[in-house]
Amino acid sequence: MKLELQKLKNEFLENLEKATDSNVLRDLELKYLSRKGELSQLLRRVKELSLETRREVGEMANIVKTELQERFDHMKNLIDGKETQGKKIDITLPGIKKPLGHFHPTTLVERELEDLFASLGFMVCDGPELESDYYNFTALNFPKNHPAREMQDTFFIDKKNAQGEYDLIMRTQTSPVQIRAMKQFGAPLRAIVPGQCFRSEATDARHEHSFYQLEGLMIDKNISFADLKGVLLAVLRKLYGPETQLRMRPKHYPFVEPGSNGECTCFLCKGKGCRVCKYSGWLEILGCGSIHPNVLRAGGIDPTEYTGFAFGFGLDRLVMLKYNIDDVRLFHSGDLRFLEQF
Numbered sequence: 001m002k003l004e005l006q007k008l009k010n011e012f013l014e015n016l017e018k019a020t021d022s023n024v025l026r027d028l029e030l031k032y033l034s035r036k037g038e039l040s041q042l043l044r045r046v047k048e049l050s051l052e053t054r055r056e057v058g059e060m061a062n063i064v065k066t067e068l069q070e071r072f073d074h075m076k077n078l079i080d081g082k083e084t085q086g087k088k089i090d091i092t093l094p095g096i097k098k099p100l101g102h103f104h105p106t107t108l109v110e111r112e113l114e115d116l117f118a119s120l121g122f123m124v125c126d127g128p129e130l131e132s133d134y135y136n137f138t139a140l141n142f143p144k145n146h147p148a149r150e151m152q153d154t155f156f157i158d159k160k161n162a163q164g165e166y167d168l169i170m171r172t173q174t175s176p177v178q179i180r181a182m183k184q185f186g187a188p189l190r191a192i193v194p195g196q197c198f199r200s201e202a203t204d205a206r207h208e209h210s211f212y213q214l215e216g217l218m219i220d221k222n223i224s225f226a227d228l229k230g231v232l233l234a235v236l237r238k239l240y241g242p243e244t245q246l247r248m249r250p251k252h253y254p255f256v257e258p259g260s261n262g263e264c265t266c267f268l269c270k271g272k273g274c275r276v277c278k279y280s281g282w283l284e285i286l287g288c289g290s291i292h293p294n295v296l297r298a299g300g301i302d303p304t305e306y307t308g309f310a311f312g313f314g315l316d317r318l319v320m321l322k323y324n325i326d327d328v329r330l331f332h333s334g335d336l337r338f339l340e341q342f
């Protein structure tokens with residue numbers, strides 16, 4: 001059997017040397033190395049040998065087996081390398097498609113609004129999400145201990161300022177950027193501020209601890225409430241169609257006087273009443289008003305010379321209404337079944 005092994009080995013190596021392409025290699029592998037190949041058949045017969053020779057021949061057979069496999073692998077590498085090197089690439093073959101990502105629905109609506117406001121001469125501003133208590137509340141005419149602060153409980157940073165107060169918070173609204181923009185650019189001013197806000201909410205289908213707003217303001221000489229209504233109506237009609245109406249009702253916000261909420265005719269039922277508008281025909285989508293003189297002053301603008309208006313859209317709410325999404329928590333879920341629909 002030793003002789004047979006030796007013969008098989010020599011024969012295999014001789015053929016391997018002569019192999020020039022992968023077809024020949026495949027045949028060789030089948031004939032000698034596969035499960036039904038000659039080497040396996042020979043190995044199977046080892047157990048028929050007497051106990052003394054079995055061990056010796058078994059050992060030798062294993063060594064031969066490893067060697068042949070190694071030599072074979074080496075040759076295969078050489079031939080594979082040669083074959084692919086000279087090969088031309090067939091550029092007519094279809095490529096491998098990589099899945100492409102896309103924008104989040106909130107980003108889609110944000111961009112649509114940015115384009116709209118830019119076409120009306122508004123610039124797009126940004127501001128910090130980690131904000132000081134001063135910009136988020138005090139400068140916006142929420143004095144310390146004002147009850148309106150209570151409605152905007154948020155996350156406080158565990159670090160005191162020089163006066164021993166907890167001063168840093170996650171902003172509860174995009175309104176503090178009003179002050180920052182006034183300070184940076186002065187009057188006249190037309191700006192919008194899309195961005196993320198935070199509140200300490202017990203989350204449910206309509207409340208999240210993180211959400212988006214789109215703030216806007218316009219400051220110039222002789223700006224009135226009528227200008228506010230005109231701009232809002234133009235925006236809403238562009239978004240939801242030319243039939244859209246705007247309804248404004250008084251509402252208190254410390255940084256505007258007079259303050260108002262804004263409702264538009266439901267874009268789905270056109271005011272007739274449906275599930276989306278809870279059968280009222282109207283959708284509440286924003287807060288707005290004429291900028292309070294204290295706020296203009298905090299921004300370094302003289303309220304006897306300039307007036308202005310401000311507004312804040314609940315951006316998530318617009319997105320939910322536009323795409324008929326019934327749970328705000330889906331926005332941050334990272335759930336592809338949700339995201340892939342946009």
Ligand code: DAH
Nearest residue numbers: 173253287288289310311312
């Ligand atoms: N910041 C307000 C909120 O989070 C929304 C708002 C209301 C913004 C009136 C405004 C405004 O600019 O004038 O509830």
